[in-house]
Amino acid sequence: MKCNCELKGYLSYLVLWIISKKNMTGAEISKELEKRRGTKPSPGTIYPVLKELKDKGLITCDGNKAYSLTYKGKTELKQSCSFFCKMFYDIKDMFDCCK
Template sequence: MKGFLNFLILWLISKKSMTGAEIAIELEKRKGHKPSPGTIYPVLKDLKDKGLLSVDKNKRYSLTKRGQKQLEAHINTFFETFCDIDEMRSCICKK
């Protein structure tokens, strides 16, 4: 999946507007590994430059309308790619 991290970050921000530091912490929780600043900030800048994110004066990022649309498109292809995701889940649950 191209732009995997972009997708994940859009998703996080869609649930709640966040600062870069908060995003890093959340990613660490999920993936067990904290992304370096050199990873996270360029992504945020890129998404902002594309008009998908906006920043308030406290450096708190939130989705723009375009960002919301983009995220939904991502989610769609995500579920098309993993159309059998429930099957996948049961594969680990029965262990």
Template sequence: MNIKMDEECCDMRGMLGFLILFLLSKKPMHGQEISEEITKRKGERPSPGTLYPSIKNLREAGFLDEKKEGKTITYTLTPSGKKALTIAKRKFCQIFLGVFP
């Protein structure tokens, strides 16, 4: 995901960051939970080399807070992350209007 998600969120070159933001908006999760949820939806597990760099991008963009408990890190959306998701969702829905039944 591009760092400029606020302005251009949906250049649609990969939707992983967007999906992670969306999933975390439902409830805080750690990496393995995110991995599980994506596996359920896509039918295939994202490799760690895909998932964690994407999480890192979101964190560096200021969209995620982390809380470390032992070996797990629970990720939460920051206010900025919530705002970014709102903007991205609006654009997503506009672009794919009519695709959902």
């Protein structure tokens, strides 16, 4: 446990979430992550994640390299959201906490 802020492990979940809102290329996803995290993920971070999600059949990639969720990916994301929201059911208080 190096730094709580890093929240290791959220990344692939977040990538699914980001793609669910809009089909995006790797570069676009990286930019979106930069907005959220403050730092852009290294290519060695983002592309292996995309590859794994693809290998697991959760996302597909069209001719323009834009990634989108498969049906399986949508299902998986719903489950993850469900888990996430249960885990952080009191996140509203967290928003208040840092104000």
